[in-house]
Amino acid sequence: MDRSEKQSTLCPNCRRLINRDEPVCPYCGLSRPGSGWKRILPSNLLQSPYDMIRIIISVNVVLYVLSLLLNPRGLGLSANPLAFLSPSNHSLLLLGATGTLPIDRFHGWWTLVSASYLHGGLLHIVFNMLAMRQLGVFVLNEYGLYRFFTIYTLTGIAGFYISYLAGVPLTIGASASVCGLIGATLYYGKSRGGIYGQAIYRQVMGWVIGLALFGFMIPGINNWAHGGGILSGILVGFLMGYREKRRENLLHRVIATGCIVLTGGVLLWAVVQALYHSFT
DSSP, X not given: OOHHHHTEEEOTTTOOEEETTOSBOTTTOOBSTTOGGGGGSGGGGOSSTTHXXXXXXXXXXXXXXXXXXXXXXXXXXXXXXGXXXXXXXXXHHHHTOBSHIIIIIHOOTTHHHHGGGOXXXXXXXXXXXXXXXXXXXXXXXXXXXXXXXXXXXXXXXXHHHHHHHTTOOSXXXXXXXXXXXXXXXXXXXXXXXXXXXXXXXXXXXXXXXXXXXXXXXXXXXXXXXXXXXXXXXXXXXXXXXXXXXXXXXXXXXXHHHXXXXXXXXXHHHHHHHHHHHHHO
């Protein structure tokens, strides 16, 4: 192996092959891409940025299955398709359902994070994960990996916090975060403009209208979390910018890393304390 091959590395941001001594990545503009500490950033742990979407879906599925196993006797086997294979409220509370009940009674502010990874039935998780996969790919492409995960995490927290302020006693689901992706896509389409931007904006506005109609027609839908997710998605999208306006920078990477650590810590705590209370 010659000296040039030894000095080659992958940029931790765009994954292009570069010289380790480059002061700036010639492809994405990342400063000092060969720095050793940047090897610990999230994108370096993934074979592809799209692995993050698969990880999120996998975590949701694992926690859904666990919520069923924690209390099999409370399993919902209703003929109602919306309630089919629904976990018991006890299981969901143990794993981190949020709302006024867990926050006011048990001071469970951490549930604002964990609730985005829990679901109340088979159709609930299927619809949310299909929507997340479709919107997630678009947001990841236009905003980048770090901003994608930041948007997904912060808008979920914001949506559930607004529903808490509105007095919703118990709530779960990835829809607050999915609506955050919708909000970020709305901002992108309106801000970018042109034929492409306007087409994106009109399509997503159609989803928003459909979501609103569905929320008011079907009982039990947390419209506060949906609305909070969309509004916070617009705000976070505006504050962080998208790729055509602003490259991902160190601040974006640090915030995303913090969101990953927070989410991982909260979900680990939720699983450990749920298993402890279930089997002791």
